[in-house]
Amino acid sequence: MISLAGRDILHSWGKFIFTGVGLGLLIGVTLVMAGVYRGMVEDAKVLLDNSGADLWVVQKDTLGPYAESSSVYDDLWRGIAVLPGVARAANVTYLTMPVRKGDRDVRAMVTGIVAGGPGSPGWPPYLVAGRQITRGHYEAVADLATGFALGDRIQIRRQHYTVVGLTRRMVSSSGDPMVFIPLKGAQEAQFLKDNDAILMQRRRTAQNPTFAQPVPGLLDAVVATQTANNFVNAILVQVQDGHLPQDVAEPIRRWKRLQVYDRAQMEQILVGKLIATSARQIGMFLAILALVSAAVVAFIIYTLTMDKIREIAVLKLIGTRNRTIAALILQQAIALGVIGFVVGKITATFAAPMFPKYVLLMPFDSLTGFFAVLVICVLASLIAIRIALRVDPAEAIGG
Amino acid sequence: MGKGIRIEGLRKRYGAGDTAVDALRGVDMVVAPGEVVGLVGPSGSGKSTLLKCLGAVIEPTAGRMTLGDEVIYDDRWKVRDLRALRRDRIGFVFQAPYLIPFLDVTDNVALLPMLAGVPDGEARRRALELLGALDVQHRARAMPSQLSGGEQQRVAIARGLVNRPPVILADEPTAPLDSQRAMAVIRILNDMARKFETAVIVVTHDEKIIPTFQRIYHIRDGVTHEEAGEGRTPA
Numbered sequence: 135m136i137s138l139a140g141r142d143i144l145h146s147w148g149k150f151i152f153t154g155v156g157l158g159l160l161i162g163v164t165l166v167m168a169g170v171y172r173g174m175v176e177d178a179k180v181l182l183d184n185s186g187a188d189l190w191v192v193q194k195d196t197l198g199p200y201a202e203s204s205s206v207y208d209d210l211w212r213g214i215a216v217l218p219g220v221a222r223a224a225n226v227t228y229l230t231m232p233v234r235k236g237d238r239d240v241r242a243m244v245t246g247i248v249a250g251g252p253g254s255p256g257w258p259p260y261l262v263a264g265r266q267i268t269r270g271h272y273e274a275v276a277d278l279a280t281g282f283a284l285g286d287r288i289q290i291r292r293q294h295y296t297v298v299g300l301t302r303r304m305v306s307s308s309g310d311p312m313v314f315i316p317l318k319g320a321q322e323a324q325f326l327k328d329n330d331a332i333l334m335q336r337r338r339t340a341q342n343p344t345f346a347q348p349v350p351g352l353l354d355a356v357v358a359t360q361t362a363n364n365f366v367n368a369i370l371v372q373v374q375d376g377h378l379p380q381d382v383a384e385p386i387r388r389w390k391r392l393q394v395y396d397r398a399q400m401e402q403i404l405v406g407k408l409i410a411t412s413a414r415q416i417g418m419f420l421a422i423l424a425l426v427s428a429a430v431v432a433f434i435i436y437t438l439t440m441d442k443i444r445e446i447a448v449l450k451l452i453g454t455r456n457r458t459i460a461a462l463i464l465q466q467a468i469a470l471g472v473i474g475f476v477v478g479k480i481t482a483t484f485a486a487p488m489f490p491k492y493v494l495l496m497p498f499d500s501l502t503g504f505f506a507v508l509v510i511c512v513l514a515s516l517i518a519i520r521i522a523l524r525v526d527p528a529e530a531i532g533g
Numbered sequence: 534m535g536k537g538i539r540i541e542g543l544r545k546r547y548g549a550g551d552t553a554v555d556a557l558r559g560v561d562m563v564v565a566p567g568e569v570v571g572l573v574g575p576s577g578s579g580k581s582t583l584l585k586c587l588g589a590v591i592e593p594t595a596g597r598m599t600l601g602d603e604v605i606y607d608d609r610w611k612v613r614d615l616r617a618l619r620r621d622r623i624g625f626v627f628q629a630p631y632l633i634p635f636l637d638v639t640d641n642v643a644l645l646p647m648l649a650g651v652p653d654g655e656a657r658r659r660a661l662e663l664l665g666a667l668d669v670q671h672r673a674r675a676m677p678s679q680l681s682g683g684e685q686q687r688v689a690i691a692r693g694l695v696n697r698p699p700v701i702l703a704d705e706p707t708a709p710l711d712s713q714r715a716m717a718v719i720r721i722l723n724d725m726a727r728k729f730e731t732a733v734i735v736v737t738h739d740e741k742i743i744p745t746f747q748r749i750y751h752i753r754d755g756v757t758h759e760e761a762g763e764g765r766t767p768a
Contacts, residue, residue: 135647138633143675145635289681448631451590452692453620454648527619528590530627531581531704 138458139465142442153434155468158477159198160430161507164423165482166489168499171409171416178307178404182397185226187255187370190378190395191386198393199228199367200307200400201408206392208321208366219377224248225366226256230306233280233313234289240280242313243306244290246320246366255370256506258314264299270316275299290315291323293313307404309491317366319370328346332361424510426472432514435467439518443525451527453526460519467515478503537565537732538587538700543596545582545755556582557593559754564732566699569723571746572736572757579755580736581704587734588616588623588702601699621649624693624701624731626722628708630685632677632692638664639673642691649696656695663691666728667721683714689719694725701726703735712741719745 143150181200190199191206191214200206208225215223227246232239247256252266258275264284267273274295276282279302286297295315304312315323327335336357339345345353371394374381383394395403439446446459479500486493551685556579564570572582585591587598589605589612598606600622605612612618632641642660647653664670667687672680675751680688686706693701703722707715718740719735726733735746745747750757 135653136644137634138635141640142635294735444631445633448627448633450616451588451619451625452645452648453618455616458648526590528585530625530631531584531588531590 137465138462139469142367142462143466143469149438150466150470150473154473155477157427157430157434157470157474159481160423160427161474161478161503162481162485163478164420164427165478165495165500165503166485166493167416167419168503169482169486169493170489170491171413172494172499174307174409174412175405176494177305177309177492178409179401180303180305181271181307182400182404184259184304185256185370186253187385188373188397189371189383190400191223191369191390192367192393192395194391194393196393196409197403199226200270201403204367204393205365206367206369208317208364210390210392211369213390214369214371214386217382219382221372221374221375222255223369223371224250224255225317225368227317227324227367228306229320229324229367230308231290231323232309235282235286240282241310242276242280243310244320244323245312245314246317246324247314248317249250255372258299258301258304258312261299261301264297264462266299267314268298268314271319272296273298273316275301275314277304277313278302279305279311280313280321282313289312290326291326292321293319293322295319305492307408315388320365321363324367325365327361331512335360424506427507428510428514431467431470431474431511432517434470435463435515435518436510436521438466439463443479443522444530446522446525447527447529450525451530456523459522463519463522464512464515466517467511467518468508471511473502475507478507537563537568537601538734539597539599540587540616541597541599543583543586543598545579545586545591545593546594557586557596557620558595559627560752562734562750562757562759564700564734566730566732567727568727568747569719569733569745570737571743571749572734572752573738573749574752578752580752582700582755583752583757584704584734584736587700588625589618603616604725613687617649620645621696622698622700624696624698626686626689626701626703626706627704630677630682630689632685632688634677636677637673638675638677638680638688638691639670641688642695645692645695647718652705655727659695661693664688666725669690670682682709683717684711686702686718690718690721690725694729694731697729697731699730699732701733703733705739706735707739707742715739715742716745 189373192198192204193206196202196204205377211223211225214220225248230243233242253339267275272295274288274297276297278300282297284297288295339356344378345356379396383396386392386394449459486495540562543557543560547554549555560583563597586593595608639657639660642663643656646656652695661670661673663746666675669684669687672684676687707718722733749760751760
């Protein structure tokens with residue numbers, strides 16, 4: 135038996151291809167939107183993986199250091215490092231800010247890490263060029279996505295750093311590339327005020343009647359505490375083999391009065407809380423795009439069917455079964471969906487790397503998208519099928 | 534009568550009550566196998582309604598229709614599958630050819646037997662045979678848009694004949710054609726009617742082809758009157 139749908143498509147292939155390309159671009163955008171969400175989740179996981187930590191020790195009652203601001207004293211790590219089950223503990227700071235190179239600003243997550251070497255919590259686990267930071271000041275390792283090159287001089291607040299190493303896929307949960315610098319420099323960038331602010335602070339402190347007492351050195355001591363920057367955002371902890379992170383976390387919570395998150399909890403914070411709103415936003419976009427796609431397919435199939443009303447009347451008059459006519463329309467709708475999906479998949483695959491943030495196209499999403507497109511096409515063709523089946527074969531006779 | 538079509542007291546009423554319209558008021562008609570009869574009448578006389586009733590497209594209100602040896606309507610349809618009846622036992626030729634634009638000439642003709650379950654190869658063989666008989670075999674692979682009006686109408690006739698129906702209903706088949714081509718179409722219908730023992734009813738307004746019919750049924754106000762035609766075979 136002849137495939138009526140196939141013959142019609144071959145006969146008016148230009149119309150189908152152009153319509154399919156239009157639909158494909160829409161499907162491509164939908165796949166990219168799904169990829170953006172997957173990319174955000176992946177970025178969050180990569181951030182956690184690359185930190186090399188089993189536990190995140192942060193300020194009590196906060197969701198820090200990624201989802202909320204957190205400050206803990208930078209000497210607390212010593213007490214944590216000697217607890218049973220702790221292999222290594224290290225201070226870390228995170229601050230998303232512009233990093234300047236020449237006259238160009240790059241939004242990056244500046245990460246302050248302590249000396250300790252590769253494998254220490256917070257350090258970039260691998261480099262693609264150059265070396266790790268070996269000095270306590272003015273050296274940086276940058277993610278490739280920053281666009282920095284080895285030897286580049288970059289400016290973070292008032293200080294200049296030389297890029298000595300390059301890494302990749304080191305990004306924040308919002309996709310900003312990371313720049314690693316020594317902890318002291320990062321603390322200054324985060325907590326240290328500029329000179330004018332320090333002077334103003336001193337003046338205000340001196341004028342405060344509380345400190346205007348005849349105690350030698352009182353004012354200097356107060357000013358010293360005010361300008362000191364002895365905070366970090368978190369302490370990253372690696373647990374010794376044979377110990378459970380939950381067991382190690384408990385005494386830190388109890389005795390150090392700090393918040394401790396294990397990997398699963400931190401992932402829940404990042405994925406479930408930090409990017410939840412974005413996920414809902416993307417979900418809305420996906421729903422709207424699905425509706426628009428359905429409307430487009432429905433309109434196209436409706437138009438194609440209306441163009442064939444006379445032929446359909448003739449087909450019915452000469453004894454064509456309703457299911458043959460329904461199959462003609464349904465197959466065309468599905469063919470349109472398949473063309474659209476192929477174009478959309480190709481578009482998304484080629485367009486994804488061009489997006490500034492990581493777009494992760496997962497085979498499962500593509501498969502789901504493919505079946506969703508088929509379902510949408512089938513549903514969209516129902517109106518046209520209904521119209522076709524209601525065509526009176528007498529229309530072919532006229533009169 | 535072994536084949537052909539016989540219609541007795543066929544009535545068709547549209548609507549009900551005060552607004553009811555009797556489009557057919559007791560039509561009688563007999564067309565023998567191999568015979569081509571004309572059905573003529575002014576607009577609104579009931580030609581199209583009669584054609585739709587004969588074509589099993591609409592249901593008459595009363596009367597009797599016999600196709601070949603089988604009573605297909607006797608105050609109600611006696612055939613369960615009207616679609617199959619139209620497909621297998623009634624051939625249609627329309628005012629415009631209404632060929633399926635996305636099928637080539639062969640497949641336009643072969644589609645009907647294919648719909649009836651005939652294997653594709655056999656259906657195409659039958660189609661090519663008919664196209665040969667109608668002298669359009671050389672356009673077998675052409676698309677309808679590539680044919681002239683006369684060629685399209687011949688293909689449409691081939692489509693109407695391909696399932697060897699006992700009756701063909703032709704609705705003003707010469708309307709869009711010039712005299713020469715119109716006569717050619719009537720000649721083909723006559724030839725095919727004789728060759729395949731098919732009863733052909735041609736609805737027409739076309740004065741120039743009316744003399745070619747063996748018999749003519751005039752229809753006015755839903756009633757037919759038979760008249761002997763000149764039966765001049767077109768040159």
